[in-house]
Amino acid sequence: MVQPAGTAWHETRALGQLAWPIVVGQVGMVTMGLVDVAVCGHEGADILAAVGAGRIFSFGVVLFGLGALRGLEPLFAQAWGAGEHQQLPTALARCLAFAFAVSVPIALLHLLCGPALTLLQQPPEIIPAAHEYASIRAVGVPAAFGFSAMAVWLQGQGRVRAPMLVVMIGNVINLILDLILIRGVELGAGWSIPAFGASGCAWASNAVEFSWLLLLGWICRDALRDALRTPRRALWSASAWQTMCSLGLPVGVQTSLEVWAFNVTGLMVGMLGAAALGAHVIAMQIISFTFMVPFGIGAAASARVGNLVGAGHPWRRTGLIAVAMGTAWMAASALLLLVLGETVCRLFTTESKVLAVVLTLLPVAAVFQVADGVQAVAFGVLRGAGDTRVPAMMNVVAYWLVGLPVGWWVGLMVTKEPWGVWSGLVVGLVLVASLMMGRLWLVSGRQTLRVTSAAPPP
Numbered sequence: 001m002v003q004p005a006g007t008a009w010h011e012t013r014a015l016g017q018l019a020w021p022i023v024v025g026q027v028g029m030v031t032m033g034l035v036d037v038a039v040c041g042h043e044g045a046d047i048l049a050a051v052g053a054g055r056i057f058s059f060g061v062v063l064f065g066l067g068a069l070r071g072l073e074p075l076f077a078q079a080w081g082a083g084e085h086q087q088l089p090t091a092l093a094r095c096l097a098f099a100f101a102v103s104v105p106i107a108l109l110h111l112l113c114g115p116a117l118t119l120l121q122q123p124p125e126i127i128p129a130a131h132e133y134a135s136i137r138a139v140g141v142p143a144a145f146g147f148s149a150m151a152v153w154l155q156g157q158g159r160v161r162a163p164m165l166v167v168m169i170g171n172v173i174n175l176i177l178d179l180i181l182i183r184g185v186e187l188g189a190g191w192s193i194p195a196f197g198a199s200g201c202a203w204a205s206n207a208v209e210f211s212w213l214l215l216l217g218w219i220c221r222d223a224l225r226d227a228l229r230t231p232r233r234a235l236w237s238a239s240a241w242q243t244m245c246s247l248g249l250p251v252g253v254q255t256s257l258e259v260w261a262f263n264v265t266g267l268m269v270g271m272l273g274a275a276a277l278g279a280h281v282i283a284m285q286i287i288s289f290t291f292m293v294p295f296g297i298g299a300a301a302s303a304r305v306g307n308l309v310g311a312g313h314p315w316r317r318t319g320l321i322a323v324a325m326g327t328a329w330m331a332a333s334a335l336l337l338l339v340l341g342e343t344v345c346r347l348f349t350t351e352s353k354v355l356a357v358v359l360t361l362l363p364v365a366a367v368f369q370v371a372d373g374v375q376a377v378a379f380g381v382l383r384g385a386g387d388t389r390v391p392a393m394m395n396v397v398a399y400w401l402v403g404l405p406v407g408w409w410v411g412l413m414v415t416k417e418p419w420g421v422w423s424g425l426v427v428g429l430v431l432v433a434s435l436m437m438g439r440l441w442l443v444s445g446r447q448t449l450r451v452t453s454a455a456p457p458p
């Protein structure tokens with residue numbers, strides 16, 4: 001039985017126990033990308049550029065589906081909190097069906113990579129390899145979404161270590177397959193595995209995603225066995241699918257538009273020269289690692305708040321404690337960034353022009369990453385309460401109607417400096433963080449109705 005929110009220490013400890021495996025799992029996924037880049041980088045600039053372009057396109061379209069699946073977590077967390085464990089296999093069956101339904105159009109979108117890169121005037125010599133990479137990666141989309149569906153289902157029940165362990169195993173598989181398929185291997189006696197370059201990297205990633213699906217499927221085998229017994233009428237219930245779409249699709253839109261806001265910021269910075277773009281990439285790489293912690297806290301808060309809502313307990317205290325945890329981490333990270341920023345940046349570049357620009361971005365990053373931590377955790381809290389549509393609209397307004405126009409005007413029209421473009425991120429993130437906190441306070445102050453498959457959320 002889920003107990004009511006306890007003391008501040010009790011809730012901090014509970015959230016921490018849920019958050020750290022999620023953080024480790026996210027770091028593991030980022031590490032896989034870094035390994036791909038490192039191995040490809042040793043095989044030549046063209047392979048690296050092709051994989052980089054293909055990955056950007058693939059990630060951009062996959063984000064929507066992954067976000068939509070995260071939006072379904074309240075269904076599982078609230079059912080678990082209400083003690084309705086017998087409903088969880090049916091919920092898993094629906095989530096997997098939803099994942100497959102979303103994966104098909106997203107996989108097909110990968111086939112547009114080549115035309116999209118041509119339209120964006122990318123270097124012609126890398127487009128064929130980038131298109132081949134993305135086309136191959138389409139094969140792995142259903143497996144990745146199936147894994148994510150089971151991971152979110154487990155997370156709603158507070159079972160967060162299994163997905164983390166599976167991701168760690170996947171990292172080992174990825175490294176081995178990258179070295180074999182990208183570089184090729186001489187086996188002796190006239191036998192060898194040829195170097196497949198960018199396509200080898202894509203097949204390695206696909207193999208990892210299918211290994212994730214199989215490993216987590218084995219862990220969830222009992223639930224999957226029960227899920228397979230779900231009656232067809234219950235599986236395709238119109239009210240259940242309406243609820244899933246009402247919960248998941250806004251989160252998918254929010255996730256996509258938030259990341260693409262950062263991508264558009266990068267494009268604007270690129271208009272100011274190669275050194276500016278290089279500095280932007282380095283600064284974003286640094287703060288992306290610090291962001292993993294509030295991301296994990298937000299996911300943990302989503303599960304914990306969902307459990308409390310399902311059990312009929314108040315959840316404001318838990319939500320505020322989660323936001324405080326994320327804010328404290330990002331504030332400490334911001335301080336370290338200001339003190340040790342130059343030392344950290346020198347690990348990425350020794351180019352004086354690039355380094356000089358990075359150092360102008362770090363103070364701006366220190367400000368906006370605190371706001372970023374607040375909004376990430378607050379959105380996770382609201383997601384656990386089943387409140388996804390209004391926060392998604394707040395996100396669109398803050399980034400696309402306010403933040404990006406401010407960045408364009410200050411950065412490209414007034415200062416003509418990268419930090420001016422980044423000022424738009426500060427404005428957008430501070431605004432969305434303020435709106436999210438206001439929404440959290442409002443929603444947590446009234447009785448929160450459970451989200452079920454019987455009807456869409458209010």
